[in-house]
Amino acid sequence: MSTDSPGFDPAAPYRLNPRVALRPEPFGALAYHFGTRKLSFLKAPALVELVRDLEAHPTVLAAVDHLAAPEKDRYLRALATLAETDMIVPA
Amino acid sequence: MKLVDQFKKGLSAPICLTWEWTYACNLSCTHCLSSSGRRDPKELTTAEIKAVIDELQRMQVFYVNIGGGEPTVRPDFWELMHYAVTHDVGVKFSTNGLRITPLRARQLVATDYVDVQISLDGATREVNDAVRGPGSYDTAIAAMANLADAGFAGFKVSVVMTRQNVPQLGEFKAIADRYGAQLRITRLRPSGRGADVWDDLHPTQGQQRQIYDWLVRHGDNVLTGDSFFHLNALGSTSLPGLNLCGAGRVVCLIDPVGDVYACPFAIHDAFLAGNVREAGFGRVWRESPLFAQLREPQSAGACASCGEYDACQGGCMAAKFFTGLPLAGPDPECVKGNAPTTGLAIPAQGKDHSHRKRVALGMPSVPAKPCDPSPLAVR
Ligand code: SF4
Numbered sequence: 001m002s003t004d005s006p007g008f009d010p011a012a013p014y015r016l017n018p019r020v021a022l023r024p025e026p027f028g029a030l031a032y033h034f035g036t037r038k039l040s041f042l043k044a045p046a047l048v049e050l051v052r053d054l055e056a057h058p059t060v061l062a063a064v065d066h067l068a069a070p071e072k073d074r075y076l077r078a079l080a081t082l083a084e085t086d087m088i089v090p091a
Numbered sequence: 092m093k094l095v096d097q098f099k100k101g102l103s104a105p106i107c108l109t110w111e112w113t114y115a116c117n118l119s120c121t122h123c124l125s126s127s128g129r130r131d132p133k134e135l136t137t138a139e140i141k142a143v144i145d146e147l148q149r150m151q152v153f154y155v156n157i158g159g160g161e162p163t164v165r166p167d168f169w170e171l172m173h174y175a176v177t178h179d180v181g182v183k184f185s186t187n188g189l190r191i192t193p194l195r196a197r198q199l200v201a202t203d204y205v206d207v208q209i210s211l212d213g214a215t216r217e218v219n220d221a222v223r224g225p226g227s228y229d230t231a232i233a234a235m236a237n238l239a240d241a242g243f244a245g246f247k248v249s250v251v252m253t254r255q256n257v258p259q260l261g262e263f264k265a266i267a268d269r270y271g272a273q274l275r276i277t278r279l280r281p282s283g284r285g286a287d288v289w290d291d292l293h294p295t296q297g298q299q300r301q302i303y304d305w306l307v308r309h310g311d312n313v314l315t316g317d318s319f320f321h322l323n324a325l326g327s328t329s330l331p332g333l334n335l336c337g338a339g340r341v342v343c344l345i346d347p348v349g350d351v352y353a354c355p356f357a358i359h360d361a362f363l364a365g366n367v368r369e370a371g372f373g374r375v376w377r378e379s380p381l382f383a384q385l386r387e388p389q390s391a392g393a394c395a396s397c398g399e400y401d402a403c404q405g406g407c408m409a410a411k412f413f414t415g416l417p418l419a420g421p422d423p424e425c426v427k428g429n430a431p432t433t434g435l436a437i438p439a440q441g442k443d444h445s446h447r448k449r450v451a452l453g454m455p456s457v458p459a460k461p462c463d464p465s466p467l468a469v470r
């Protein structure tokens with residue numbers, strides 16, 4: 001899966017889909033999409049924070065800007081997957 | 092840490108909550124996991140069920156598997172279903188099809204967050220009715236036709252695999268396809284009346300191989316409630332789903348009288364964690380000593396020397412318990428044939444609501460890709 005998969009544009013603003021609820025868990029959070037009924041597991045507290053704060057940033061890239069290179073790529077890939085599964089949506 | 096290891100330590104709330112709303116049932120399936128038949132006079136009232144739904148909403152339990160008995164025989168069933176889905180608690184309910192009329196089917200299509208699971212244990216009338224009783228095949232098929240006609244796409248057809256129906260796997264798939272449904276196959280457990288018929292109904296070793304091979308080929312489109320993980324010891328391809336016993340960790344049962352058990356297949360005092368009437372569900376989930384113990388690392392027992400333990404995890408706790416096997420050690424259907432077969436003391440079943448004359452149900456699912464370095468796992 002690549003970060004430039006059609007549909008996901010890290011240069012654009014995104015936010016958590018209002019139909020998605022995040023349930024805090026010891027490992028991070030469980031995300032449930034009330035529309036697709038899909039469950040995802042955000043396996044890092046930092047990813048949960050990132051997703052929650054997404055809409056405070058002008059672009060996705062700005063939201064991950066503080067991360068170092070390997071981390072940043074992993075989180076961008078995770079966000080691309082979340083966009084593909086409609087968990088996050090263009091703001 | 093791997094997600095599956097996180098799951099072993101328990102979650103803030105279950106992922107896979109089965110909630111049986113009544114012990115009453117119009118049928119008397121020979122393998123019923125909850126020995127259902129007659130209503131229990133102490134069953135939770137409408138108000139009590141709504142109070143638990145409110146609590147589940149607060150705990151963010153996003154969906155529940157409603158079963159029984161036959162849940163739709165409760166006169167307040169539709170009211171409760173509506174209450175749940177309007178409180179962010181989605182409902183998947185298991186039914187033998189009894190009340191799925193054309194009108195109800197149309198109402199169900201129009202309701203968000205509801206899924207329906209029709210139980211069928213034979214692809215032919217003969218095989219099904221031998222276990223589920225006369226007329227039950229026709230009832231299930233009529234319900235499927237009503238759902239399909241109403242445009243309910245992707246409802247579930249749920250099959251408990253038995254020695255008699257393993258040869259019908261392809262036919263089950265064809266039936267599900269015919270009605271635009273999704274097939275779900277689950278493992279028979281020696282729970283409830285299932286204990287009485289276990290020796291005659293549980294699949295042979297050869298059939299276990301057949302199920303495994305079939306799932307490896309068709310698994311992507313077939314649900315299993317992640318119930319066949321003990322078959323992972325048969326090959327290098329891991330079946331999709333969660334590879335562990337979730338009892339008390341991500342799985343649990345609320346029974347019709349409000350008792351909370353570690354797993355729907357474990358209705359027995361040994362697995363009773365508390366009652367929702369006393370303290371609510373959340374306190375039982377978070378504070379029960381039994382659940383705390385199940386969330387501790389478990390001993391592999393005699394499985395420790397088996398090379399397949401990582402893949403198979405020693406199988407199903409309930410299956411071991413109700414066949415008199417130690418919980419640390421091989422499953423009664425251990426594919427390596429390592430389960431002891433002699434000198435076993437079979438425990439009595441916990442509750443019996445069987446019809447007095449003498450004359451059914453399954454588990455939900457969770458994801459996990461072990462060793463996945465991504466900070467995300469998508470179901
Ligand atoms: S006891 Fe068996 S059925 Fe229950 S969660 Fe464990 S493996 Fe699954």
Ligand code: SF4
Pocket residue numbers: 321324393394397398399400401403404405406420421422425426427428429
């Ligand atoms: S010995 Fe235990 S771990 Fe090995 S296959 Fe049998 S049940 Fe699974």
